[in-house]
Amino acid sequence: MLGKLDRRVLLRAVAVFLVVAVAITVALSTGGSADAATGSAASGGGSSLLLQNLFNGIVFGLLLALASVGLSLIYGTTALSNFAHGEMVTFGAMITYFLATPQAVTFPLLPFEFKINMPFLPAVLVGIAIAVFFGWVQDKMIWSQLRRRRVGMVQQMIVSIGLSLALVNFIQWWMGGRPVRLTTSIDPRHQYGPISVGNVTLISMAIAIIALIGVAFFLQRTRLGRATRAVSDNPALASASGIKVDSIIRIVWMMAAGLAALGGILLALYQQGIGFDDGTKLLMMMFAAVTLGGLGHPYGALVGSLIIGIVAEVSTVWLAPDLKFATALFILIIVLLVRPQGILGRAERVG
Amino acid sequence: MDILIQVLTTAIAPSTAAFALAAIGLNFHFGLTGLLNMGHAGFMLLGMYGFAISLREGWPIWLAVLVGLAAAALFALLLGWPTLKLRGDYLAIVTIAAAEMVRFLGRSQSLAELTGASTGIRGSDFKAPFEELSPFADSMVEIGPFAMHGTRSSSWWLTLVTWGLVGVFALVFWRLSKSPWGRVLKGIREDEDAVRSLGKNVYSYKMQALVIGGVIGALAGMLWAIGNSVQPDAMGRPTTFWIWTLLLLGGAATVFGPVLGAILFWSGLTLIKALASAFIPSDVLAPTSLEPFSLVLVGVALMFLVVFRPQGVLGNKKELAFNG
Amino acid sequence: MADTAFETVAHEPGAAKPDAILVADGVVRRFGGLTAVNVDHFEVQRNTITALIGPNGAGKSTFFNLLTGFDMAQEGSGVFNGKPLRGMPAAKVARAGMVRTFQLTKALSGMTVIENMRLGAQEQPGENLARAFAPPLWRAREREITEQAHDLLHRFKLYEKRDDYAGSLSGGQRKLLEMARALMSKPTMVMLDEPMAGVNPALTESLLDHIVELKEDGMTVLFVEHDMHMVRRISDWVVVMAEGQIIAEGPAGTVMSNPRVQDAYLGSHHDTDLFEERDA
Numbered sequence: 034m035l036g037k038l039d040r041r042v043l044l045r046a047v048a049v050f051l052v053v054a055v056a057i058t059v060a061l062s063t064g065g066s067a068d069a070a071t072g073s074a075a076s077g078g079g080s081s082l083l084l085q086n087l088f089n090g091i092v093f094g095l096l097l098a099l100a101s102v103g104l105s106l107i108y109g110t111t112a113l114s115n116f117a118h119g120e121m122v123t124f125g126a127m128i129t130y131f132l133a134t135p136q137a138v139t140f141p142l143l144p145f146e147f148k149i150n151m152p153f154l155p156a157v158l159v160g161i162a163i164a165v166f167f168g169w170v171q172d173k174m175i176w177s178q179l180r181r182r183r184v185g186m187v188q189q190m191i192v193s194i195g196l197s198l199a200l201v202n203f204i205q206w207w208m209g210g211r212p213v214r215l216t217t218s219i220d221p222r223h224q225y226g227p228i229s230v231g232n233v234t235l236i237s238m239a240i241a242i243i244a245l246i247g248v249a250f251f252l253q254r255t256r257l258g259r260a261t262r263a264v265s266d267n268p269a270l271a272s273a274s275g276i277k278v279d280s281i282i283r284i285v286w287m288m289a290a291g292l293a294a295l296g297g298i299l300l301a302l303y304q305q306g307i308g309f310d311d312g313t314k315l316l317m318m319m320f321a322a323v324t325l326g327g328l329g330h331p332y333g334a335l336v337g338s339l340i341i342g343i344v345a346e347v348s349t350v351w352l353a354p355d356l357k358f359a360t361a362l363f364i365l366i367i368v369l370l371v372r373p374q375g376i377l378g379r380a381e382r383v384g
Numbered sequence: 385m386d387i388l389i390q391v392l393t394t395a396i397a398p399s400t401a402a403f404a405l406a407a408i409g410l411n412f413h414f415g416l417t418g419l420l421n422m423g424h425a426g427f428m429l430l431g432m433y434g435f436a437i438s439l440r441e442g443w444p445i446w447l448a449v450l451v452g453l454a455a456a457a458l459f460a461l462l463l464g465w466p467t468l469k470l471r472g473d474y475l476a477i478v479t480i481a482a483a484e485m486v487r488f489l490g491r492s493q494s495l496a497e498l499t500g501a502s503t504g505i506r507g508s509d510f511k512a513p514f515e516e517l518s519p520f521a522d523s524m525v526e527i528g529p530f531a532m533h534g535t536r537s538s539s540w541w542l543t544l545v546t547w548g549l550v551g552v553f554a555l556v557f558w559r560l561s562k563s564p565w566g567r568v569l570k571g572i573r574e575d576e577d578a579v580r581s582l583g584k585n586v587y588s589y590k591m592q593a594l595v596i597g598g599v600i601g602a603l604a605g606m607l608w609a610i611g612n613s614v615q616p617d618a619m620g621r622p623t624t625f626w627i628w629t630l631l632l633l634g635g636a637a638t639v640f641g642p643v644l645g646a647i648l649f650w651s652g653l654t655l656i657k658a659l660a661s662a663f664i665p666s667d668v669l670a671p672t673s674l675e676p677f678s679l680v681l682v683g684v685a686l687m688f689l690v691v692f693r694p695q696g697v698l699g700n701k702k703e704l705a706f707n708g
Numbered sequence: 709m710a711d712t713a714f715e716t717v718a719h720e721p722g723a724a725k726p727d728a729i730l731v732a733d734g735v736v737r738r739f740g741g742l743t744a745v746n747v748d749h750f751e752v753q754r755n756t757i758t759a760l761i762g763p764n765g766a767g768k769s770t771f772f773n774l775l776t777g778f779d780m781a782q783e784g785s786g787v788f789n790g791k792p793l794r795g796m797p798a799a800k801v802a803r804a805g806m807v808r809t810f811q812l813t814k815a816l817s818g819m820t821v822i823e824n825m826r827l828g829a830q831e832q833p834g835e836n837l838a839r840a841f842a843p844p845l846w847r848a849r850e851r852e853i854t855e856q857a858h859d860l861l862h863r864f865k866l867y868e869k870r871d872d873y874a875g876s877l878s879g880g881q882r883k884l885l886e887m888a889r890a891l892m893s894k895p896t897m898v899m900l901d902e903p904m905a906g907v908n909p910a911l912t913e914s915l916l917d918h919i920v921e922l923k924e925d926g927m928t929v930l931f932v933e934h935d936m937h938m939v940r941r942i943s944d945w946v947v948v949m950a951e952g953q954i955i956a957e958g959p960a961g962t963v964m965s966n967p968r969v970q971d972a973y974l975g976s977h978h979d980t981d982l983f984e985e986r987d988a
Contacts, residue, residue: 199683564834578814583802
């Protein structure tokens with residue numbers, strides 16, 4: 034009955050790490066053209082490249098955090114792993130494009146086209162408002178109904194998978210398979226020491242930081258935010274102490290949808306375009322970030338996102354750029370093995 | 385009439401059989417044991433890589449099959465070893481992450497010589513040894529209303545082999561699920577602590593189920609690749625989700641659920657596309673929109689299915705595979 | 709109903725027993741900064757019914773989990789029937805002859821009553837993957853198991869329900885099924901975690917009789933219970949825990965008048981007290 038549980042888990046994780054690392058190294062060395070990515074990068078002036086990638090990682094991590102904070106809040110308050118959250122990111126960017134583009138647009142199944150052509154900033158605000166409304170509709174029409182019917186968590190997770198399939202394909206149907214650009218203006222770049230950065234990126238970073246501070250302020254300082262944390266800690270207790278759990282969850286859904294939309298818009302600006310499945314692809318990174326930081330822990334999502342962003346970008350110094358997501362997922366798996374509750378999460382008490 | 389033949393052709397197609405087989409594998413995981421494997425496409429992809437790369441290097445076909453199966457078995461052991469002692473959703477996150485990792489690695493330029501990067505491995509590089517075994521004519525063969533090549537790619541030969549294997553593994557599933565071994569797995573699905581309290585080594589049983597299901601998935605991947613080609617992006621998350629959808633549609637934990645589910649799913653998709661292109665004018669629904677349109681319906685169908693009829697067509701409502 | 713075996717045993721925490729089947733020493737379990745269990749010494753006399761009581765949060769369930777291998781202690785050791793429990797996983801503890809039930813019943817709802825019972829049996833060769841393919845290797849044992857299950861189901865008055873799904877049984881019937889299923893492995897010691905919780909009063913008497921029968925059949929019983937009526941009725945010996953430690957031991961009558969015990973119950977700010985009949 035005396036166990037060396039922790040050490041055993043650690044040993045296991047190290048063993049998996051070694052096996053996979055050896056396998057990848059062998060594959061890379063037999064697979065050939067590895068020098069395409071590694072050789073040139075390493076010779077191209079080590080530390081400045083590292084700094085640039087570190088910076089890119091922080092930018093990506095901040096944008097990722099906007100998306101994953103909502104995912105984490107939803108998990109915290111409802112225990113749902115929402116697989117349809119990636120589409121909320123794409124949706125925010127797409128609806129903004131839909132409002133702002135000077136091109137003719139339409140809806141699926143509508144036989145005519147029309148132009149909206151709003152100025153960019155109002156389009157962003159209206160886009161986010163529509164996304165928030167979509168979050169409200171989703172919870173009202175789907176999730177609150179499932180909670181009321183006491184549908185199991187695994188079933189709800191599969192419902193979110195179905196919703197994700199439906200939404201990503203709807204967006205493709207609506208916007209087509211090619212990426213769209215929110216703005217066509219050219220972004221002037223500045224050089225700060227070894228780091229080169231565009232105006233838009235700087236503004237995006239500032240907006241992301243302000244939004245994240247806003248979330249933190251909401252959670253720490255407002256009554257509603259404290260109630261949200263209470264629900265996250267213990268829904269039954271929160272409900273018993275007079276908090277309207279369902280209204281809190283409704284607000285969390287709206288917030289999550291709005292933050293995801295903002296993240297999507299900033300991402301579209303940062304990478305100069307967004308495709309119908311960019312959010313879907315990002316979902317794995319969001320899960321990685323949220324799990325890494327500690328499932329359901331709102332600040333965990335922030336910490337996890339920054340780590341994932343930095344790991345993904347900095348890994349390109351040594352590995353091929355198309356392996357950066359693989360590297361991030363690999364780190365996730367290893368961390369999960371050593372510390373399943375995540376970096377900020379508490380170990381659960383059993384029995 | 386054309387539409388009917390199109391639908392029936394899909395129903396008997398080797399790809400449909402390959403999906404049925406993959407779903408039988410997932411049925412060992414989810415239907416029998418309750419394991420949330422969200423990376424089944426990763427097992428399929430590993431199987432097809434092992435198989436196709438071995439054949440391309442000139443190894444005999446039986447060895448190539450073994451390499452594919454061994455790769456999947458190893459993958460299952462590696463994933464299960466650390467996660468099967470943790471809460472169920474950790475397996476879901478780790479399997480989906482690991483499957484995506486396999487795909488990212490496979491499509492990476494760094495491994496291009498081994499895996500062919502994002503273009504994958506062309507059929508002509510590995511299909512010959514399988515096609516040489518064909519007893520059918522090396523030309524188009526018509527049987528009833530169906531016309532398929534006798535030997536090449538998605539052929540009558542492949543149809544025979546895939547459906548044959550579906551039959552064999554449906555039988556294996558039936559035998560095992562009705563045995564005391566299957567009883568232990570069902571117990572784990574219902575409540576693993578209870579089974580542990582009855583003296584069964586839960587971890588070992590879950591591992592056995594994970595390996596068996598994964599290996600069957602890998603075999604399905606090989607068969608799918610023979611009918612198509614090795615394509616990492618065809619084995620992404622959507623593929624896993626389709627397998628889940630068709631398993632739930634047919635009925636998890638049943639012998640014929642995966643088979644019926646695969647047939648209904650793929651012929652249903654064909655039917656929707658055929659009807660839509662026949663009856664909806666193309667200025668309302670462009671031909672390029674047919675695919676996303678029908679997949680929107682798949683997503684919506686999955687949502688309704690899992691809420692209103694989680695036992696699927698063949699399942700038993702009382703023996704629900706959903707817990708917690 | 710005192711047992712003669714306890715005549716020589718001191719009424720003090722950690723008292724030594726003449727023929728202990730289960731012994732635990734220095735068991736410590738911490739969760740973060742909180743010490744949930746800290747038991748210096750604990751013995752259970754063979755072929756008796758011992759009750760483990762204490763206010764909510766006393767660490768009874770955690771201690772139970774530690775003894776049965778469902779949780780791991782940071783420190784300590786234990787011996788069951790001559791076998792060291794150190795590092796032994798739950799399944800192995802059960803195979804060694806110490807079978808438990810759960811506070812929240814774990815009837816396997818998606819399986820029939822008879823399948824639940826069969827699962828409880830040991831030494832079924834068909835539970836091995838390779839042999840599962842060949843029914844002749846396990847059919848004979850399956851028939852024996854089924855017969856044994858039928859006997860137990862008759863005894864627990866569940867025989868008529870044998871082909872129903874366990875999910876369709878009432879709360880009390882599930883408790884009975886869980887106990888019957890545990891007996892399928894022919895254990896030497898049965899650990900019952902709140903056997904009365906959620907049981908309809910009409911079934912209480914028969915459940916009590918079943919527990920007394922276990923002792924008559926030669927088994928040892930250790931149970932956690934809130935229902936003091938039940939503790940008085942059937943236990944030979946009572947062990948009281950509070951704040952993770954054993955604070956008193958003795959027969960039901962004397963232990964409840966112990967001032968330390970009364971303090972523990974009154975001092976713990978919650979709604980259970982010693983003289984309450986049932987704690988939901």
